[in-house]
Amino acid sequence: MEIKDVLKNKGLKITKKRIGILKVLDMVEYPVDVLEIKDKLNDNDIEINLSTVYRALEDMAEVGIVNRVNFSSDTRVFYELNRNGHHHYLHCLKCKALVIIDGCPLDDYQEDLAKKTKYDLTGHNLDIYGYCPKCQDKK
Amino acid sequence: MEIKDVLKNKGLKITKKRIGILKVLDMVEYPVDVLEIKDKLNDNDIEINLSTVYRALEDMAEVGIVNRVNFSSDTRVFYELNRNGHHHYLHCLKCKALVIIDGCPLDDYQEDLAKKTKYDLTGHNLDIYGYCPKCQDKK
C-alpha cells in the first residue's frame, strides 16, 4: 500500500493515526489545519488527540511528506500533502474561497536565486490574496 | 513632518503611540512582531500596551500603511512598512537570518493572474526558505 511506503521511506513508524492523517490530506484538495484533521478523523471513528496531530504533522513536514502552508489573513498553520508539482492558492479575503493556481511561477526563479545567493533553498510559501468576482462589491 | 502625514492621509488620528510604532518600523530594515515593537518603544521610554500595538498595526494594515508578513517557520505575525517597491525575504531555517531579495518576481505575474481570474488581487506574501551558506553543514 502506498501510504505506508511514504512513511517507511522516510524512516517514520507506520501507525494508524499517521495513516489516517495522510488519508485526510490525500482526500481534501486544500490545505487543512490540525483541528479539521482531528474532526475529519473523528467523523470516521478514529479518535486522535490534538497533540498527536501536531506532532505527526511536524514530523512529516520535517522529512518532506507534507508542507506547512500559511495564509497572511489567518494565524493558524495549515498543512497539505507534498505532491509532485506543487502549486499555490488565490484566496478571497472576504469569503475565504481558495482557488488553486496552475503551475508555480517561482520554480525557475528559486533555482536561480539559490545559485546567486549560495543558499540551499528548500521551499517557499506563496499566498496571493484579494477579492473574488463575487465579493468585489461588498468589500 | 512625514510620518504624521502618512496617518492623516489615511484618515487615522495622529497619536504618539502610532508615531512611535511607525518610527520603529522605519528604523528597522526587517519585519518585526508586536512584542519587538513594544520592547523597542519601551527602550525609548514610551510605554505602550500590547493591545494597542496589535490594534494600531491592524488599523494601519487595513489602510495599507503597513504590511503583514508571515514566515512559514514562525506562527507569529510580523509587520513592515509598506514602502514603494516591495520586496521579499530569503530566510535561513537554522540561524533565522533574513536577506532581502531585490525586486519582486511576482509583480507582472499577479497582474496577469488578476486579468485571467477576474479577481481583484490586493497583494501577496512570499517566503523563500532554506539554509544559508554558513548553516548548510549543520542542518
Add this chain to the structure above:
DNA sequence: TTGGATGCAAAAGTTTTGCACGGTT
C-alpha cells in the same frame, strides 16, 4: 465636545511540553 485611541484585565485561540503508557519494529 465627541468619537476614536489606549490601558488593563480577562478570555479565546493556537501550539508546545512532560510524563506515563501503549504499539511498532
Add this chain to the structure above:
DNA sequence: AACCGTGCAAAACTTTTGCATCCAA
C-alpha cells in the same frame, strides 16, 4: 526488548475583546 508514538493535562505563547478612561480633532 527497545524505542518511538500517543493521550492527557498543563503550560506557554499569540491574539482578541469588553469596558472604563484618555486624548486628538
